[in-house]
Amino acid sequence: MKFTYQINGAEHTLTLEKHPEGYRAHLGTAIYDVKLLHAKDGQLHFQLDETRHTAHLAHETPAKRWLHNAGRTLVIEKAATHRRGADTAGGSGRLTAPMPGQVRAVLVAVGNEVTAGQPLLLMEAMKMEIRIAAPHAGCITALHATEGGSVNKDDLLIEVEEIPT
């Protein structure tokens, strides 16, 4: 999984691979073995190689989060998502609004792993609930909708990418 962030005006790209004990992270030329020890209430406790770290996070918007680590406060913004794979609107992993309405709840965040049929987003249109569910298992790669926002028919809402196994 590839993550691209904008921090203090510079772009940082990170790749995480699943690993028996956690993840392997590639950041530039550096490689780290990552083990998540504890995640609760916006607090992450994890191990990079042999060293333990703590980070505190808070979301301002789905794409903008505040992070505190080792005495520093950083604003981390998700860089614009690059389209890969299915590029046509309405492709299997590209979920669009079936009718105009309002986004009532976004149930996932970018990077979440989801299962087939899992509800991802709830819309309200003409007093009706519309549930947008995952067409297949995968990873959420992009969120284009915000809670409370209005959408038109066929607007792109969520992108789900299948994880190659």
Added chain:
Amino acid sequence: MPQFDRVLIANRGEIAVRLIRACRELGLSPVAVYSEPDADALHVRLADGAVCLGPAAARESYLDMNKVIDAARQTGAQAIHPGYGFLSENAEFARRIINAGLVFIGPPPEAIEAMGDKAAARTRMQSSGVPVVPGAQDLADDTKIQQAAATIGYPLLIKAAAGGGGKGMRIVHSAADLLEGAAAARREALHAFGDDRLILEKYLTDARHIEIQILADQHGQTLHLFERECSVQRRHQKVIEEAPSPLVDESLRAKMGAAAVAAAKTVGYTNAGTVEFIVDPVTRDFYFLEMNTRLQVEHPITEAISGLDLVHWQFRIAAGEALPFQQADLTPRGHAIECRLYAEDPANGFLPATGTLLKFSTPPGPGIRVDSGVESGSVISPHYDPLLAKIIVHAADRTAALQRMQTTLQDTLALGLTTNLDFLQAILAHPVFVAGEATTHFIDQHLPNWQPAPDIPAAAIIAAALAELHSPSATTHTTASPSQDPHSPWLRLTGFRMGGGE
């Protein structure tokens, strides 16, 4: 305390919270006032009663004397504590409170008046032997101004006689700019204070700002509680304060303390107050700047080294109690530092920041005190001062206090809006500050274009990715606003929001 048992706190933010807690400790019932956007503020929730003063604009709420005094009457409060800022140094406000038969927790209105007029205060200080900055007042016309400037020399400072808060203040570097600067200062002073009288003062470029805390009872005893150094400033606003001052030794402390006591006595001062001096770090000559006739923002560092609760003493003095100790009984103990946590962007001209403080916490520990008016979820509006909290540490000596402050700031969380938290750490780590040599130009000279360090720790980037993968439990979301319709089926959905792991 016989005279009053219910006190109206005519302020907001951290100082209102601090005053309310002091009331509780003394068995007094605190009443809050608030403006509309502050309806849910911490100080409102902590008080026994609360009165809405009006809309956000301070002029229509916290600065409206009639509304504040009415609120006291309405709630049965017999005393009013003004805090700092707002109406705290307004002699008319103090007088109206007294005329309404209430107790003003502060000095007599005459003392506020005497110190409020900078020109008159200079004259009075000179006549009682308190050294003032070389300068001149009572300048009737341009010729007088030119004559005075020639005697004082350049650079010099033009100030509004009625002024304060940097309004009507001008630095003039040469005779060529003098009259133009004076005209501008006059216009600004007339606009801000309705009074265009000016004073001239020599501008000391490498000076230290050192102030003396005064405590005076109504029985003739006036004491000083040592000094505070507040040289680290941005735009004439203090950022870090410490006590004792690294520049002041015992003999200078005694001299400055005696001068401050004399200054206070000259105007018949009672209650807590602060006499500000500027000090030449080379000659150690000190000059009276002004007296702040109220509680200071930075009073906690004096409380730490003196062991005295200044707010308690404000109430007790106002209730007529005599100070049970004398100057010889007081000795400073250890070293205290205060950092002001501001919602502002030090990398962008200290522009105030607004928004929601998504997460706020400070570490507990020995020698750590946090005076705060905010909590996680507080909305920081553009209407008032950007001060979020004061972080105060106390330790055996300056080195230990600096270390304690650094670790405290490192473990402080202020997420959701830009603050000066990283900038404060940069100041504390700067060799000039560490050496105790910072002057009032420290920030301009040594950290003029400060930017956050460009290197981003790998752990931070990895943490961001881990948070995305484990989002439901690992990140704090702002809560979605529920549907307005109570019968809406959407209300039930909040229960299974995956992001609901706040």
